[in-house]
Amino acid sequence: MKLYDWNIAPNPRRVRIFLAEKGIEVPTEEVGEGFELKKEYLEKNPHRTVPLLELDDGTLISEAPAICRYFETEHPEPPLMGRDAKERALVDMWERKAELEGGQGAGEVLRNGLPPYADRALAGYSVPIPQIEQLVERGKVRVAEFYKKMDERLGEATFLAGDNFSLADITALCVTDFATIIGLPVPDECANLKRWHAEVSARPSAAA
Amino acid sequence: MKLYDWNIAPNPRRVRIFLAEKGIEVPTEEVGEGFELKKEYLEKNPHRTVPLLELDDGTLISEAPAICRYFETEHPEPPLMGRDAKERALVDMWERKAELEGGQGAGEVLRNGLPPYADRALAGYSVPIPQIEQLVERGKVRVAEFYKKMDERLGEATFLAGDNFSLADITALCVTDFATIIGLPVPDECANLKRWHAEVSARPSAAA
Numbered sequence: 001m002k003l004y005d006w007n008i009a010p011n012p013r014r015v016r017i018f019l020a021e022k023g024i025e026v027p028t029e030e031v032g033e034g035f036e037l038k039k040e041y042l043e044k045n046p047h048r049t050v051p052l053l054e055l056d057d058g059t060l061i062s063e064a065p066a067i068c069r070y071f072e073t074e075h076p077e078p079p080l081m082g083r084d085a086k087e088r089a090l091v092d093m094w095e096r097k098a099e100l101e102g103g104q105g106a107g108e109v110l111r112n113g114l115p116p117y118a119d120r121a122l123a124g125y126s127v128p129i130p131q132i133e134q135l136v137e138r139g140k141v142r143v144a145e146f147y148k149k150m151d152e153r154l155g156e157a158t159f160l161a162g163d164n165f166s167l168a169d170i171t172a173l174c175v176t177d178f179a180t181i182i183g184l185p186v187p188d189e190c191a192n193l194k195r196w197h198a199e200v201s202a203r204p205s206a207a208a
Numbered sequence: 209m210k211l212y213d214w215n216i217a218p219n220p221r222r223v224r225i226f227l228a229e230k231g232i233e234v235p236t237e238e239v240g241e242g243f244e245l246k247k248e249y250l251e252k253n254p255h256r257t258v259p260l261l262e263l264d265d266g267t268l269i270s271e272a273p274a275i276c277r278y279f280e281t282e283h284p285e286p287p288l289m290g291r292d293a294k295e296r297a298l299v300d301m302w303e304r305k306a307e308l309e310g311g312q313g314a315g316e317v318l319r320n321g322l323p324p325y326a327d328r329a330l331a332g333y334s335v336p337i338p339q340i341e342q343l344v345e346r347g348k349v350r351v352a353e354f355y356k357k358m359d360e361r362l363g364e365a366t367f368l369a370g371d372n373f374s375l376a377d378i379t380a381l382c383v384t385d386f387a388t389i390i391g392l393p394v395p396d397e398c399a400n401l402k403r404w405h406a407e408v409s410a411r412p413s414a415a416a
Contacts, residue, residue: 047305055294061294061297061298062301063300063301063305066298066301067297069290069296070294071293073292073296082277084281089261089269089277089281090269092271092273092274093271096274097270125349127349127353129349132342132343134340135340138340141335141337142333145333149254
């Protein structure tokens, strides 16, 4: 088994934190170089993204939450994807909100604004995807809305899915830190989100 | 328990087919009207999208795969989200590929090109999201790449996650039918995808 990783990218970090919380060690290989994925890796992985998990039988599992699902099923303790039907649904829901609103918004800002991503404005494509300048502004709006939504939710619950730390928190942490790195930090008025961010960042897994 | 539905939208159909495959009946309410969601519904659901599942304790579960996760846990038979760790990961992975590449691509074409969606180019926002003309072309490229990827996968496996019909097939079916409706049918050269599409469309659940 091997995990293909790219240390600076936000999506592999979701898996690294998840594994650290579970106490699982997996051999990893770094496949990023500058702003690119290495050529040999792109030839191996038709999905052209990180992270990627290669099982011993050669099966390739792409997509961070799918990789986490593999480990959640093989190593259920501690549960990070929900303990019953309702919590499982809430983990999936909040993880998607964090990724599809915040993560995609931050991705739009980065990939449509930075020269090295010219013609690679979306990850995972072998055909050119040109940058669209207006998506930089749209991405900023999406990140702002993500922060507002998370702040509201974290005013009514300790963690995104309720009482228990979960993959939803891991993804929202990675998205928040990624947005911060590209110049979109959590606004001061989001006190609940800041409380939560300090708490989840203090877990040892956050260093992963 | 109640499922908030919009008959013409692709995401609620994912849940309807899933429930039909499980043989579960849930009271539903239609909340769409023309090109809009009804105002009372938007006030109820802060996520402003369909489908939405309301549990008896008032919990709101948004996002189609999260709703399916709820029912998969409560009613495991027949399994539609994987039977073991590897299959579960492959279901999640292929479901995401279908939605994030094909579904989002088709959504870009529709929402950035159709006048009723002016300032609502992304679903789920309470702030204006202006249309961006270039996303219509980008969306078409994404749908074409989705078809190619699905066709390749379905040349090596009966269903997207392998030997068993799953939520990944349900989502890919809904995406394919939605793309077809907006003028982007499966190209003739995608023979594997066409074989699979005929098979999954012949299941009684496809009428849901």
